[in-house]
Amino acid sequence: MDYKGVWTLGEARNGELKEVSFELLSRGRKLADKLDEELVSLILGDEITEEQAEELIKRGADKVLLLNDPALKDFIVENYSNVITDLIEKYKPEIILAAATTMGRTVMPYLAIKTKTGLTADCTDLDIEEDTGNLLQTRPAIGGNILATIKTPNHRPQMATVRPHSTKAAQKDESRSGEIVHLELDKSLLDGRVKKLGFRKNEEDAINIQDADVIAAGGKGLKKGENFAMIRELAGFFDGAVGASRDAVDRDWISYPYQVGLSGKTVTPKLYFAVGISGAIQHLAGMKTSENIIAVNEDLGADIFKVADFGIVGDLFEIIPELNKQLAEEVSK
């Protein structure tokens, strides 16, 4: 097979490269080095700058395929899939990594069908198999209770989406240099059926919880919606985001974009506070790859303590105000 090179699909939003683009480069660099092949970052948009393309190189790419066109301003899956499928046919990459974001998890399955190849969702580990050079893709399944390793032995490219925050972003190395290839959009690839009519931003403190380094989440133990105030205060000390269990969302204490878990969002922050959350298997599936987990719950037998790095068993209405008080003291030091 004459497929060569590792590709990462970069993402930009509101004129900024998303952090996850750099995480993919850190994954991709490791794979490209093992294969002794080129690492290419593909990025589509309408206003990606030369500096941003340079940044992708400084963070690990050998080459950047840059395609700017007003028609690609919005992510429309049919257009993006056509364009990427066309590039795959032209360049024949061996591996393509995208982020397991709403974009990656939409465009990758769509184009995996068109290119007749395999795709593994939401990977938390990637490696190269010694003897065959195949990509080994490891992902949690069944609510995170198993880790399955999957490969695509006979089809190319091998494709995976990668869980955001599951690795560190590649750092800038000012000495790196590479090639920036400016691509022209072949207008015949535009699908033209779907129209974007508008966009409504989340409420102020619903900052994208999947991007947050710190999340303070509340559950049924909070007893009423107003008590999320102390969770917000706790998150505030870390410039973090607020999260919630399904129980809290189902009781209308907080809206759905905050929900962490199988029927909500999967998050991997550096620090996760689970307050008044018992740790149902569905909730754990959404947060248990967090780096540090702190649990506060009055029930010693709650499953959340099993995954916690630090837990306090007791009345959260006493513990959280005390925690907020001591954090305030730390801040003022």
Next chain:
Amino acid sequence: MNIVIPIKQVPETSNVKMDEETGTMKRDGVESIINPLDLYAIETGIQIKEEYGGTITVITMGPPSADKSLKEAIAMGCDDGILLSGREFAGSDTWATSYALSEAIRAIGEFDLILAGERATDGDTGQVGPGIASWLDLTLSTYTSKVVDIKDKSVIVERMVEDGYEKLQLPLPALLTVVKEISFPRLPTLRGKQRSRKVEIPQWNLSNLKMKEDFLGLNGSPTRVVNIDHPKVTRGGTVIDVRNDASIEKAVSQLIDYLKSKELV
């Protein structure tokens, strides 16, 4: 409006406990249920049918016993069910599954809308819905949180993305994968249950449905599972019990020390 809803039967895991020794799920006596996220698709379909008329066909690929889930969907208010079942489908990955489902949907005939749950709670890939859209060359909205309107042979939806909601207009036929926010699933009614008992569920496979055999099952699947690990769930962290004494201040200060040691404060 003719609506097709692909669903999946999954193990009921909401009350499942973990075996701490092995890190595996205790599966004894675990019941099979409709994938909980598919219920939102079913409810959305029924609401659309109530407003615009039409029929709803639910379809699943699975063992013969998966007809139980189809019957349940019919008891909620869907009209017909189709079961894709046969040895030729065994070992299908998301590529092969979406192929088989798309061929079956093609065979159902004219449809306007396909509604699917965002993902299944067991495989957790979220790839089959978009895959079906791709096979059938339908317009696609994933993470759909609201059907705003259906008019002029198109559907207007909101879809939930990381920082907000996008509003899209998709010409029909379209495929929507839906998230929980879109609806609150109803329970089956007694009358629905009675009706579902009478509905014949046809079983489709290679013997009565034209499909490319080399696209089916394990043979048709580009991916292979090469290893399954059971990760340790328990972290063995510090747990301080302050229920019966007044040491809250001290426990919290230990927590702050922990956060400092991890350079999080």
